[in-house]
Amino acid sequence: FWDSWAGSISWQEAYDKVDFNRNGISDNSETKNLADQLWREGNQRIVQKLREKTPAGKIVVAHEASAYEVSYLNGWGDEDWEGSNWSWFFSNFWQVYRKQAVAPRVSFLEARGEPENFQRMRFGLTTACLVDAYFGMDDGNFAHRYTYIYDEYLANLGQPTSEPEELPGKKGVYVRYFSNGVVITNASGSRQTVTASDLRGGPFYRFLGGQQPEFNNGKKxxxxxxxxxISANRQTGDGILLFKKPVTLIAPIIVDNVARNMTSPGSQPARFIGDWQQQDQGKVKQTNAFALNYGWDEFGAPYAVTFAGHGENQAIYTPTIGVSGEYDVYEWHPFHGNADSDFQEAIDVPYVIVHARGTTTGVIDQSKNQGQWNFLGRFYFNRGQSGSITISNKVSTGFVLADAFKFVHVSNTSRADTTPPFPPTGVKVEHK
Structure with missing residues (x-):
């Protein structure tokens, strides 16, 4: 995999002065665009030598490759994608690599946007579905930090059963049919309405999702x-996944100690009361916290820490629930420091879970089961933000760590439901 591949030398400063053939004359002085030609020939030789020296079948992909490389690359990566010039890239890059690249064909569409920019995510994801590309979205191009999981990522559309098709009378609106559903992409640069009569093979259903339940409402x-x-340097669009059968897709909800590393889209990070320290990641490089092992600014802290007390220091985790239902709840805590032996973690961290049927309390031994998801139970949560989990420093001794909690809708787990139902009320038995 090459990052920052260049299909041309002409974007480099002073490119007119290069002398790739080493004859003492700048290439472009000899022949117009000769520098680009020799540059591309050199790129091809590099890949050829790589393939000669590695096992057969190795996949070679390049960020920012051009269409010139399609004959010897397996694919390309469109980095920091925001949708601009959609039609040109679709015709001159995506379709070319989808049909002509070396098999097996592997390309990437890597969108950039804020985590809650669900519209851009859908626009990018449905575009990727049209052109057989892998997709992801993050909020920055420096090390592509902080990628997120969206409900749509759980979808199983099956295999494509058609080519990308532009809908008649709706220029720039594309559909592609799959064995389990259909993808619609609006790349027209204007608002477009698509109806069930525009599609074949229906009926189709929106999936039931938790992150944007008004959009993905589970209805026919x-x-x-x-x-x-669309404007001179910017284009926006949107898209949707539809299914042949009703389906529920609710990504696990993570509430972490900070927003970007790694609280889920649509939820807010933990709220802290009292004296907590957001741990400097540079001082705990060996941490097993729930966090990417690189981070900076206010999002770099892998966990928060406080000391033993009387409950005056609290961390409150409030998920945004989009679909009411039962959720399995998990807690994650690391060791404090760079090793389990560095400090003594508290063995009796109290927690209070507020759910639709009341409250549940318990304690967590943070000296054990570190660096993993620890199951706390299954609870019913109503839609919204009425549910929460609170931990505090009301412990006998040791450090209290506030890292992450996870809420997994039961449609995404095979864990057996062992909670007995509430006893019936108002039942009267009559003997005759």
Whole structure:
């Protein structure tokens, strides 16, 4: 995999002065665009030598490759994608690599946007579905930090059963049919409405999702209005996944000690009361906290820590629940420091879970089961932000660590439901 591959030398400063053939004359002085030609020939030789020296079948992909490399690369990566010039890239890059690259074909569409920019995520994901590309979205191109899991990522559309098709009378609106559903992408640069009558093979259903339950509402598809705009240097669009059968797709909800590393889209990070320290990641490089092992600024802290007390220091975790239902709840804590032996973690950290059927209390031994998800139970949560988990420093001794909690909708787990139902009320038995 090459990052920052260049299909041309002409974007480099002073490119007109290069002399790749070493004859003492700048290449472009000899022949117009000769520098680019020799540069591309050199790129091809590099890949050829690589393939000669590695086992057969190795996949070679390059970020920012051009269409010139399609004959010898397996694919390309579109980095920091925001949707601009969609039609040009679709025709001149994506379709070319989808049909002509070396098999097996592997390409990446890597979108950039804030975690809650669900519209851009859908626009990018449905575009990737049209062109057989892998997809991801993060909020920055420096080390591509902080990628997130969206409900749509859980989808199983099956295999494509058609080519990308532009809908008649709706220029820039594409559909592609799959064995389990259909993808719609609005790349027209304007607002477009698609109805069930525009599609074949229905009926189709929106999936039931937790991150944007108004959009992904689980209902039978009748119509959708997808936004889109276009200007000289910016284009927006939207898309949707539809299914042949009703399906629920709710990504696990993570509430972490900080927002970007790694609280889920749509939820807020933990709220802290009292004296807590957000741990400097540079001082705990061997941590097993729930966090990426690189981070900076306010999002770099892998966990928060406080000392033993009387409950005056609290960390409150409030998930945003999009679909009411039962959720398995897990807790994650690391060791404090760079090794389990560095400090003594508290063995009796109290927690209070507020759910739809009341409250549940317990304690967590943070000296054990570190660096993993620890199951606390299954609880019913109503839609919204009425549920929460609170931990405090009301412990006998040791450090209290506040890292992450996870809420997994029961549709995404095979764990058996062992909670007995509430006893019936108002039942009267009559003997005759």
């Amino acid at each position: 598809f009748t119509s959708i209005t997808l936004e889109g705009t």
